[in-house]
Amino acid sequence: QTAEKRAMIHVHPFLYFCRGNALRQGSAWRGSRATAALLLVTVSVFVAALWLYVTSLDSDVTETLVSQAEFVSPQPRVYNIQCSEDYNNYKRYPGCTPQKCGRAVIDAVVSREEAQSLKRLAERGLALAGSEGGASILDLHSGALSMGRQFVNIYRYFGDHIGDVFTEEDFQLYRAVRGRIQAVIADTFGLDPKLMYLTKPTFFSRINSTTAKTQHDEYWHPHIDKVTYGSFDYTSLLYLSDYGSDFSGGRFIFMDQDSNSTVEPRAGRVSFFSSGSENIHRVEKVTWGTRYAITVSFTCDPEYAISDPALH
Ligand SMILES: O=C(O)CCC(=O)C(=O)O
Ligand SMILES: [Fe+2]
Numbered sequence: 001q002t003a004e005k006r007a008m009i010h011v012h013p014f015l016y017f018c019r020g021n022a023l024r025q026g027s028a029w030r031g032s033r034a035t036a037a038l039l040l041v042t043v044s045v046f047v048a049a050l051w052l053y054v055t056s057l058d059s060d061v062t063e064t065l066v067s068q069a070e071f072v073s074p075q076p077r078v079y080n081i082q083c084s085e086d087y088n089n090y091k092r093y094p095g096c097t098p099q100k101c102g103r104a105v106i107d108a109v110v111s112r113e114e115a116q117s118l119k120r121l122a123e124r125g126l127a128l129a130g131s132e133g134g135a136s137i138l139d140l141h142s143g144a145l146s147m148g149r150q151f152v153n154i155y156r157y158f159g160d161h162i163g164d165v166f167t168e169e170d171f172q173l174y175r176a177v178r179g180r181i182q183a184v185i186a187d188t189f190g191l192d193p194k195l196m197y198l199t200k201p202t203f204f205s206r207i208n209s210t211t212a213k214t215q216h217d218e219y220w221h222p223h224i225d226k227v228t229y230g231s232f233d234y235t236s237l238l239y240l241s242d243y244g245s246d247f248s249g250g251r252f253i254f255m256d257q258d259s260n261s262t263v264e265p266r267a268g269r270v271s272f273f274s275s276g277s278e279n280i281h282r283v284e285k286v287t288w289g290t291r292y293a294i295t296v297s298f299t300c301d302p303e304y305a306i307s308d309p310a311l312h
Helices: 003-019 022-057 085-089 112-127 154-165 168-189 225-229
Strands: 062-066 077-081 101-106 135-139 144-148 150-153 197-207 234-239 247-249 252-255 260-263 270-274 281-283 286-289 291-299
Touching: 062 077, 062 101, 101 168, 112 135, 112 144, 112 154, 112 168, 112 197, 112 234, 112 291, 144 154, 150 154, 168 234, 168 270, 168 291
Parallel strands: 062 260
Antiparallel strands: 077 101, 101 270, 135 144, 135 197, 144 150, 197 291, 234 270, 234 291, 247 286, 252 260, 252 281
């Protein structure tokens, strides 16, 4: 029933009954129409006010920037945003320090086969240990691997046996992928790729729905990469599994003033963004399945440059 119909049913018989005069039915009818209209306007205003109030309370309004099913190619989908002032607190490197800030997603830089190989590498590495719950990480550069409630150094811990887990080809693939990601970031933000350097940490992450036992393994907190990791100027995430079929939950969320924007992971998808507070973000909790990703980040400061991971 529309508000108008409801108003007709309730208002009209009431007026008719009160006045009790068949001859005055015409004017009563007109009066009831006016009342109904007034009621309708009042109800509409009330509903609109309530809606505005409720949506102002709910900062969780979510927009999907890129869904899992989409294939963004050949160019990245780019969202420009104003840079935060964070970069003023650091030395500026012309040709690299963010002047254009934003976020972008591309599916054409890493193939699904390459993502699959990297996922197998992550699985093999993380099978050596892993955290007790939540997120586990494997940092190929430093060798840090989650083990129970702490970390071990895989290169020291497994010594010569590490060659059974990782091959030279694995590292070649990592280098090739890193180079292509660097090129697309430079192209998108108008940088000189030779003035950007890989920085640490660069790590594989495996996230599942089991409860984290330590703070390290709580991956869902909102954070700013430049604050958390210091040297980062551009962050990239390479997803190795698919939202919706390999796992659920686990969407990446940019947290803006009045809304959230999500990126749904897809194997081979690269999401990249400037690392300052213009891009505060978090990862939704994984509700089932296992989510694999690699964080590959770049700095403009040569002092924080690291070399590509290699067999030690
Ligand atoms: O895995 C992701 O989607 C995000 C990870 C992240 O925020 C980080 O490594 O800083
Ligand atoms: Fe992050």
